[in-house]
Amino acid sequence: MSADMIQKGRIGSLKSRTGCKTCKIRRVKCGEEKPRCLRCASTGRQCDYATVNLSLSRGQPPRVHRGLSTVSPVHRERRAFEYYFFHAAPSLSDALDLGFWRGTVLQICGHEPAVWDAIAALSTFYEHPPSVGWPGLYRIQHTDRLPPPQSRNHRDALTWYTRSLRKIQQQIQRGIADLTVVLVSCVLFMCIESLQGNIKAALALYHQGAQLMNGASADTRETSLLKATLAPVFVRVGTLVTIFDGVAPLPDRLPSPRTLESRFSSLPDARITLYSLVTDWKIFDCDSVVVHQQKSTTFISPDTLRRLQTRQQALEGGLLAWHRRFCGMDAVVQYNKSSSLMSEDAAAIHAGSPSGIIAILLMTYLSALILTRTALTPAETVYDAHETDFAKILAHAPAALASTAVDNGYQPPFVFDMGIGLPLFITILKCRSPTIRRQALRLLGQAPAIQGMYICHSAAGLLALVVAIEERGPSCSQEDLSVASLLERVGRVPRDGERIFALRAAPWSSAGGETCTALQYSRRECINGKMAVIDEMIVLPASSPWKKLTIL
Structure with missing residues (x-):
């Protein structure tokens, strides 16, 4: 394929003076053969020459005609x-x-x-x-x-x-x-x-x-x-x-990310480097899961723990180095200045600017940094020391939401990249402040429904369930598990033994053959003076909205 077919550029007018309608909209040269041009004939497309005007004024969305279904x-x-x-x-x-x-x-x-x-x-x-x-x-x-x-x-x-x-x-x-x-x-x-x-x-x-x-x-x-x-x-x-x-x-x-010792030349340069670090974090997270499966780090072999600690330090250093260089970029300096404004004014300034991209990258960075620093500590209470960082994640969310909103203020149904969904998911799951959790849940409800391969609205229901179980116990009714019900309650900070440290949503087949969702989770509880890992599961939905959900 020639470079001319790939080069980036502005798409020209969709109108043409002659040629069939199909060739016009496909932006290919029509041979104007009658009654059917060769291009349409070769691809099996309908061909006609009636006048159709697809040209629209700049900045105006196309009008949706209700009669199109016919x-x-x-x-x-x-x-x-x-x-x-x-x-x-x-x-x-x-x-x-x-x-x-x-x-x-x-x-x-x-x-x-x-x-x-x-x-x-x-x-x-x-x-x-x-x-x-x-x-x-x-x-x-x-x-x-x-x-x-x-x-x-x-x-x-x-x-x-x-x-x-x-x-x-x-x-x-x-x-x-x-x-x-x-x-x-x-x-x-x-x-x-x-x-x-x-x-x-x-x-x-x-x-x-x-x-x-x-x-x-x-x-x-x-x-x-x-x-x-x-x-x-x-x-x-x-x-x-x-x-x-x-x-x-x-x-x-792939284009190799620039070394972290150099200055980022552009936002794409900074973004691809951060994504590479996030990939490294996830691989490290998978390898360090052995720590969370134990009651404490004393059950891990010294050599294994030492290797994990070395990787943890290297990854944390890479993230901090990325942040230093990122904050030195002119666009990020300007973003940080505008972020000191009131949230509504800042959102108006951020709309249509690279500030939304910057906000998402900073939210992603903070999430990866928190999870890296806490990866080798089994106790869920370790996240309490990072409440300030969780609050910073929420502070960047308005700019990120403003950047993805369409002209009417609504969010699109899907964005291709990793947006604010994952940082908010981590915040709701790991920050036990009831206020921050609920703020994050509200923001998640305002985000695009699907971000990359992450279904935000399904995640909101799942996270509301997790918060309800931690705050009210596993015997709460299905009504208590809804997002709306959770947001109406003040909430509380769950005790250490009530906190969920592992979570998995899996398909579950009922006796009648119906497929539903099962939430499998684990928590640590002190029993007779000894720490034990408790594995539990809830099957949703309950057969009645007032039925107590049963731990299996």
Whole structure:
């Protein structure tokens, strides 16, 4: 593929003076053959020459016509592309990635029908997001139990998605697939699956994409294009996959993060370095889980503990070095000055500026730093000393939310990157201050519903359950477990023996064959003067909203 097809740039006008409607919207030159042009005939698309004006005034969102459900599929397809251009693409990620979503992706779709179909599917799911609630907790393992399409829009989206998948698979089987096209399609497919709550499929797609990227020939023009356009995308997705899966294969030919001894040249430079550190933290966290499985560090062999402590110190040093250099950037200096304002004024200043990106990076940094410093201490009370850092995470949230909000003030249903969801999740789970916990839960409810592979609204219900069990005990009713009920209560700081240190949501099949969510958790309790690990589980939902939930 030529560099001209990949270079970033502003997309020109969607109007053209002549040619069929399909070629106009696909931004390809129409041969103007009548009654059906060769481009449409070769791709099996409908072709007509009626006048359609897709040009809209700058800064104005496209008007949603209620009669669109009755028009032909090709018109709905074109409208989906229009919605992607004006709404989905600008909201999918922050300003640092517009070159990918409104540059690379759109330029490739002009000559690749598979990418065009994937855009139409993604756009439709973006405008009409499927309902992803509590079932999302067990969908990770049971992707074959996804609900059927909820509307005609969803049926259209699935039709386009299936068509795109089939085209890519056929190209691969015939040995004519362009690697860049396949990887761009893979990114779009991951978004489509995440929007449906199908996290397992999104994870599988990442692994396939990383494998393809690792298999690319070295020192070719195609490889250099992959490094410039797709490798940064995959390294960030790889961090999310590592958080979910424990360890993920990162593409071999990624741009190496700059050494922490040098000054960051840009926000993307700082971001990719932080993501690399977060990946290192997760790998360290997986290795240090042996500490949390014990009653105290005295049960760990001295050599194992010493090796873990050395890694902990190195990771903490790397995070602190990142923060020093990050805070020296001009944009971050300006952000810190504006953050001293009242929250509403600061949010207005932050909207449309890189401040939202800075806020998310600082929230992510603080979360990783807290978890690194506490990783080798089994007692959950260790987090009490970090209450100030948890409060700082919340202080950055308004700027982050302002940066992702759309024109009407609402949050989009999905953002591609790791946003504020994970830092807020960690805050609610590990900070036992009832005030901070509830503030974080409110902020989580204001965030985009799905961030990367993280389903925020499902997580909010799960976290409310954890807080309720810690504050009120496992015998609370299902009504007590709701987010709304929790926010109405003042709450209290749970005792050490009431604190949950390990948590897992898993699918559970009832005797009647119904699939629901089981929450498996562990806590430490002093019994007869000895510390014991207590493993418990709650199955949701209860058969009655007033029934006491039973510990299994």
